[in-house]
Amino acid sequence: QKEVEQNSGPLSVPEGAIASLNCTYSDRGSQSFFWYRQYSGKSPELIMFIYSNGDKEDGRFTAQLNKASQYVSLLIRDSQPSDSATYLCADWRFSGGYNKLIFGAGTRLAVHP
Amino acid sequence: GAVVSQHPSRVICKSGTSVKIECRSLDFQATTMFWYRQFPKQSLMLMATSNEGSKATYEQGVEKDKFLINHASLTLSTLTVTSAHPEDSSFYICSATPGLAGLGPGNEQFFGPGTRLTVL
Numbered sequence: 001q002k003e004v005e006q007n008s009g010p011l012s013v014p015e016g017a018i019a020s021l022n023c024t025y026s027d028r029g030s031q032s033f034f035w036y037r038q039y040s041g042k043s044p045e046l047i048m049f050i051y052s053n054g055d056k057e058d059g060r061f062t063a064q065l066n067k068a069s070q071y072v073s074l075l076i077r078d079s080q081p082s083d084s085a086t087y088l089c090a091d092w093r094f095s096g097g098y099n100k101l102i103f104g105a106g107t108r109l110a111v112h113p
Numbered sequence: 114g115a116v117v118s119q120h121p122s123r124v125i126c127k128s129g130t131s132v133k134i135e136c137r138s139l140d141f142q143a144t145t146m147f148w149y150r151q152f153p154k155q156s157l158m159l160m161a162t163s164n165e166g167s168k169a170t171y172e173q174g175v176e177k178d179k180f181l182i183n184h185a186s187l188t189l190s191t192l193t194v195t196s197a198h199p200e201d202s203s204f205y206i207c208s209a210t211p212g213l214a215g216l217g218p219g220n221e222q223f224f225g226p227g228t229r230l231t232v233l
Contacts, residue, residue, distance in 0.1 A: 043206050043224040044157070088156065096170060098162045100147070101222060105156040 023089030
């Protein structure tokens, strides 16, 4: 199975800074990409998804997709301690007759006051 | 937004027993439901995909006879862990999508809160 790779972290940033989270994928057939946030012991919460090359902004979050480089990133502006969580990158691919989400291992973000 | 519930949220059982986990879509009809497993500090691993009224499609390496999935209605899917052993202890999460899994570049999945299974 082709992989989705993320740096496990932890990524530590001060409050108010920009946090940059990165993800690479190996399946060129992947069509869209999702960013989820997961707090410890909880299920993932969708932040945003992107399927076109370029940037997509939603509030403090910006997703960036570069299909040529097979690279997806998530920027969090004005980071808050409440943003401290594990961020999961997932690609949505058609395989075995179904569309399915394939998750990376996640990057742990720690925002310190 | 769409709500997906899971029951129970936490279960502790003895080795060799079977455990059933329910996943319900509360305010939409879920044509497709997905079951994931997550071990500590690891990613979500897709176990199987189920469509209402048909057999589940299991991912490679997942034992279909051990993890029984039933998707008998558009709002309910169940996962039964048969003859559970300590290595089955994990966080089981379901998700549901109102779209047909084969359509579109990405239909949003709505995740349940998860079920923590501990097998003694």
